[in-house]
Amino acid sequence: MRMPLFRKTKRWVTIASAMLLSSLLLAACGENSPSILNPRGPVAAKEADLFYIILGIATFIFIVVEGVLIYSIFRFRERPNSPAPRQIHGSNAIEIAWTVAPSIFLFIVLGATIYYMFTLTDFDTGNRFKVNVVAHQWWWEFDYMNYPGSNGHPIVTADTMHIPLGATIEADLISNNVIHSFWVPALSGKKDVVPGHNNQLIFRADAVGTYPGECVEFCGSQHAHMHFDVVVDAPDAFNTWISMQQQAATPQNINAVKCTTPIPQSDLVACGAKFFAQGACVGCHGIVGVDLKGYDDPRAAGLIGPNLTHFGSRDLIAGGVLPNTPANLATWLSNPQAVKPGNDMPQLGLPQDQINALVAYLESLK
Ligand code: CUA
Numbered sequence: 001m002r003m004p005l006f007r008k009t010k011r012w013v014t015i016a017s018a019m020l021l022s023s024l025l026l027a028a029c030g031e032n033s034p035s036i037l038n039p040r041g042p043v044a045a046k047e048a049d050l051f052y053i054i055l056g057i058a059t060f061i062f063i064v065v066e067g068v069l070i071y072s073i074f075r076f077r078e079r080p081n082s083p084a085p086r087q088i089h090g091s092n093a094i095e096i097a098w099t100v101a102p103s104i105f106l107f108i109v110l111g112a113t114i115y116y117m118f119t120l121t122d123f124d125t126g127n128r129f130k131v132n133v134v135a136h137q138w139w140w141e142f143d144y145m146n147y148p149g150s151n152g153h154p155i156v157t158a159d160t161m162h163i164p165l166g167a168t169i170e171a172d173l174i175s176n177n178v179i180h181s182f183w184v185p186a187l188s189g190k191k192d193v194v195p196g197h198n199n200q201l202i203f204r205a206d207a208v209g210t211y212p213g214e215c216v217e218f219c220g221s222q223h224a225h226m227h228f229d230v231v232v233d234a235p236d237a238f239n240t241w242i243s244m245q246q247q248a249a250t251p252q253n254i255n256a257v258k259c260t261t262p263i264p265q266s267d268l269v270a271c272g273a274k275f276f277a278q279g280a281c282v283g284c285h286g287i288v289g290v291d292l293k294g295y296d297d298p299r300a301a302g303l304i305g306p307n308l309t310h311f312g313s314r315d316l317i318a319g320g321v322l323p324n325t326p327a328n329l330a331t332w333l334s335n336p337q338a339v340k341p342g343n344d345m346p347q348l349g350l351p352q353d354q355i356n357a358l359v360a361y362l363e364s365l366k
Contacts, residue, residue: 132171156307160314161228168204249309
C-alpha cells in the first residue's frame with residue numbers, strides 16, 4: 001500500500017515544482033515589461049479597472065461552477081447498489097436558471113464596457129499636444145507637428161517618443177504601407193494604424209518614466225521587432241528636449257580631412273560625416289543642417305530611413321531592436337540583415353574604419 005502513495009506524492013512534487021518554476025520565469029518579466037496592470041495614465045487606469053471587474057465576475061463564476069461540480073462529484077458518486085439518479089432532462093426551472101444567470105453577468109460586463117468606452121477620455125479638455133505617429137516596416141516615426149525645427153519643417157524622430165507629463169496627447173496614427181497597431185500598455189489600449197485612414201489615440205501620462213511600446217498587428221516578417229519607447233518628461237525636461245531637437249546638426253568640415261586608413265582619432269567624426277555625405281547613406285537618410293544634396297524636409301517621400309539629425313540622443317536603434325550604444329551601432333552597420341532580416345537597410349560591406357568613423361559621427365549627433 002505504501003508504494004502508490006509515495007508515487008502519487010512524487011507526481012505532486014513534480015507538478016508543484018513545474019508550477020513554481022513557471023511562476024519564477026513569469027516573475028522575471030521585470031518592472032519595465034509592458035503590462036496593462038501597471039497603468040501610468042487615466043486611459044490605462046480605466047482599462048485596468050474594467051479588466052479587474054471582468055476578472056472578479058469570471059472568478060466568482062469559476063468558483064461557484066467548480067464548487068458545485070466538485071461537490072456533485074463527491075456527494076453523488078456511484079456507490080455499490082446505489083439507485084439510478086433522478087432524471088431531470090427538460091426541466092424548465094433549470095433551463096431558465098442557466099440561461100438567465102449568465103445573461104445577467106454578461107449584461108453587467110456589457111454595461112461596464114460601454115460605461116468605460118464613453119468615459120475613457122473624460123480628462124480631454126480639447127487642449128491637445130499633437131504628435132503624428134508614422135508606422136513603417138518596421139520602425140516608428142514621431143513628427144512633432146507644432147514644433148518646427150530650424151528649417152521650418154516639424155521635428156521628426158524615430159524609435160523614442162518623448163511626451164510631456166500630464167498633457168493630453170493626440171497621436172495621429174499614419175501608415176503608408178500595411179496595417180500596424182500602436183500600443184503602449186502602461187498608457188493606453190491598442191489602436192490600429194491603417195493606410196488611408198488615420199486613426200486618433202488620446203491618452204495622458206501621469207508619471208515620469210520610460211514605457212515600452214509594441215506593434216501589435218502582424219505587419220510582415222519583422223513585426224515582432226517593431227518596438228519603441230515612450231519617454232515621459234517633466235515639462236522643463238521636455239522643453240529642453242524640444243529645443244535641442246529643433247536645432248540643426250553642426251556641419252563638419254569634410255573637405256579638410258583625408259580619411260585614408262588609418263584614420264586618426266581626431267578626424268573620426270569629420271570622416272564619418274564625409275563617408276555619410278559621399279556614401280550610400282544619403283539615399284535613404286537625412287540630417288538637418290548638413291547640406292546633403294539639398295536635403296531639407298526629413299519627411300520627404302524619397303527618404304525611407306529614419307531622420308538621423310539627433311540620432312545620438314535616442315535610446316533605441318534599428319526599430320527598437322537594439323539599445324543605442326556605439327558597439328550595437330557598429331554591429332548594425334556591418335550587417336543590418338543579420339540583426340533584422342528583411343529590413344530596408346542593405347548590407348553595404350563597409351570596411352571597419354568607415355564603420356568606426358560613421359559610429360563616431362552618428363553618436364555625436366545629440
Ligand atoms: Cu508593425 Cu506589426
